[in-house]
Amino acid sequence: MTVIETTGVTKVYNPDKIAVHALKGVDLKIEAGEFTAIVGPSGSGKTTLLNIIGGLDRPTEGVVKVGGKDISTLTDNQLIDFRKDHIGFVFQAYNLIPVLTAKENVGFVMLLQKRPEAERNARVMELLKAVGLEDQIDKRPSEMSGGQQQRVAVARALASKPAFILADEPTANLDAASTANLLDIMAKLNKEEGITFVFSTHDQRVIDRARRVLTLDDGVIISEDIRSDS
């Protein structure tokens, strides 16, 4: 099943002044269960592509479909609601709400979705266990390491059972051990539960774990590398 599909996606910044063509007619399909990395040099457009796929930004031209739905025509408020129900995010930093505990952070999106308390609590504990943080449920982000925070972020991204998870440089601020730990969890969730992950990354360790690597350069996909299970 195609989870993400872009057709002729173009993004031009400052069209009236000095136009910057961040993306030039990108066609892309990502299927359910993929573990895909989008790589490229700085300024290649990978973050722009991820933002457009995630509904955080709009293409100048082209169509973006998530789960078959064209999201490029949705209003801002509709996009917010769509993201809440269909897309999980793991950012490079500032993933978590500082004043909430790990448990509250993971349950946050489900609260926005108005899920019943019992269902929320069960799912939260299940996810925190899956990321190995069942003993940190009452800790606030400031009381956790960077790696632990990112694991909580992954749990939170999964909580709403999204169609896929977008991770923008998720390991950029992590040490080697934390990176390995995080990637193990993500790979496990991908393999065992079929959760689709799309990364934007420079990190070779992430690239090495991806089963599909799309290389972007100057706003265009220049190569695609499909690997066997890693």
Add this chain to the structure above:
Amino acid sequence: MITNIAWRNIWRSRTRSGVVIGAIVLGIWALIFMISFSSGMVDSYVNNAIENSIGHIQVHKAAFKEDADIDFYFEPTAELLQELRSISGVQGVAPRSLVNGMIGSSRSTNGTQILGVNPEAEQMVSSIPNKIIDGEYLSQKTKNPLVIGDALAKKLKVKIRSKVVLTFQDLEGNITAGAFRIVGIFDTGNKLFDEGMAFVRRNDLNNLLGNEGIAHELSFLLSEPDSLKAIQALVQKKMPNLLVESYSEVSPDLKLYEGQIQTSATIFMIIIMLALLFGIINTMLMAVLERFRELGMLMAVGMNKFRVFSMIVLETIMLSAVALLPGLLLGWGTVKYYAQKGIDMSAFSKGLEQFGMAQIVYPSLESVIYQQLALAVAITAVLGALYPAWKAISLKPVEAIRKI
């Protein structure tokens, strides 16, 4: 959850929140004190005027209001006076004769209003008998006793036992005069009043006027001032041919003064609320700008703009609510303390005298003011939150997340 997040967000920067809370507490405290002090000054002025001579209600012939001529008199009977005194809520009723004339000593003369009073009845409606600083109030012992204010005594260069001559026109239109002996000197703290009034026995004055039973005025003092309107209506019913007026109708300057104080209290409140408003806007704007990335993340994961807006507004309201109670309590406590102890303004006695105010001011505040203040703070908090909240929802998640 939004409430939870908002409450916890307030305490992220304890110093900054503490400063804002402190400012709001001080602002509310200062405002309560200012309004209560102004109110106390008004009360002092109005009460002095009522207790010195005006009373809560006055009765005259209608024409007397336009032209205080001695011909506009009436003759209250003892039965009528007794009936009026028995009205519930009435402390005392005193008939008075009023004449404008001259008072002269061997050293000086001065224009003055001469009031002929029944000493026993007058003591039930006026505080003058309690403000005698030298001598005594009008007694039956002396022939033609007279009581004047300290300021007038100084002007005339007279003292107790001094003789003065009162000169005025009688009911026949003739200029008449009578010699009176000063038995008492009073000091009300109102220099204008003390300079312009002289009190004699009503019988003595009426004898000179040429008609013993007349009065130009009835003055009422109420034990239940809140029932003023009702009592006024009742008295008017009993005396349909006469004009029955409340103190604010008799002395419109009292009403004007009360209104001016109300207006200045409102202006104080607006100024202080404006100052608080800018403080709140500044603090919340800083809080929002500091959290741009976090807000961008919240919107990215699915928190809609309405919730983000509500969160910011809620934070502001909570911040103000935390400050409101201590501010109100401090204000209430200060008013309660000084309402009993009084604030000594004797350093400004000269100025206060000119305006008829006492040297000790007792702050007072109606309880409705506390409610109005609470509402004003709530409105200010909401208004203060609007711009920062709008700023929060105006940002685009993709830009906010990338913000350095």
